[in-house]
Amino acid sequence: MFIYPKIYRKLRRGPQVILPKDIGIIISYSGVDKNSVCVDAGTGSGWLAVSLARVCKEVYSYDMRDDFLAIAEKNRGMLNLDNLTLKNGDVTKKIDEKDVDLVTLDLPGSDKALSNAKKALKPDGCVVGYLPHMEQVKDFVGKLNSLKFHDVHTVEVIVRDIMVREEGVRPSTKGIWHTAYLVFAKKESE
Numbered sequence: 001m002f003i004y005p006k007i008y009r010k011l012r013r014g015p016q017v018i019l020p021k022d023i024g025i026i027i028s029y030s031g032v033d034k035n036s037v038c039v040d041a042g043t044g045s046g047w048l049a050v051s052l053a054r055v056c057k058e059v060y061s062y063d064m065r066d067d068f069l070a071i072a073e074k075n076r077g078m079l080n081l082d083n084l085t086l087k088n089g090d091v092t093k094k095i096d097e098k099d100v101d102l103v104t105l106d107l108p109g110s111d112k113a114l115s116n117a118k119k120a121l122k123p124d125g126c127v128v129g130y131l132p133h134m135e136q137v138k139d140f141v142g143k144l145n146s147l148k149f150h151d152v153h154t155v156e157v158i159v160r161d162i163m164v165r166e167e168g169v170r171p172s173t174k175g176i177w178h179t180a181y182l183v184f185a186k187k188e189s190e
């Protein structure tokens with residue numbers, strides 16, 4: 001069993017969270033860094049939001065449920081992340097921020113937030129959809145294409161734990177397999 005870094009062992013969980021294996025690739029493939037501004041939705045327990053805030057300049061995270069925002073607020077406070085702003089809002093209706101580097105979407109019907117994600121992103125900014133089912137991937141990619149996003153790339157991250165023992169070294173039969181597909185895309189340049 002993989003031992004998560006201490007911060008993830010301390011974080012509270014409400015709704016299903018994005019796990020470190022997927023968080024890692026979201027950060028590396030999107031290319032965000034200490035100068036980046038990000039929008040995240042839905043906040044849920046805030047696992048992705050706090051992870052982005054640990055490496056980026058500013059993060060704005062939206063959820064429609066105050067009870068989930070309260071869990072994320074506890075996680076934000078525990079890590080002293082002053083650069084993470086939690087907002088109550090429906091991202092299919094509105095995203096306030098403009099010229100952001102990254103928009104992450106982990107909510108039912110993420111494709112319905114893509115028009116607003118496009119308005120919020122700077123040219124060549126990155127959107128990431130975290131989508132548990134292939135049917136969602138099809139809808140999401142269809143919408144990306146109709147909105148003229150480019151460099152559309154879909155991946156699944158599978159981590160295999162390896163058991164290192166005297167009697168033999170081989171992959172474990174346990175572990176986390178499917179969590180979600182990740183779709184990355186860039187907004188067109190101006």
Ligand SMILES: C[S@@+](CC[C@H](N)C(=O)[O-])C[C@H]1O[C@@H](n2cnc3c(N)ncnc32)[C@H](O)[C@@H]1O
Pocket residue numbers: 015016017018019041042043044045046047048049062063064065068089090091092106107108
């Ligand atoms: C699976 S959770 C997100 C988990 C989060 N990414 C994490 O790493 O902890 C999905 C969240 O999306 C929120 N949500 C659903 N529809 C939404 C919308 N239209 N705008 C904002 N948040 C929404 C839900 O309330 C729920 O908290």
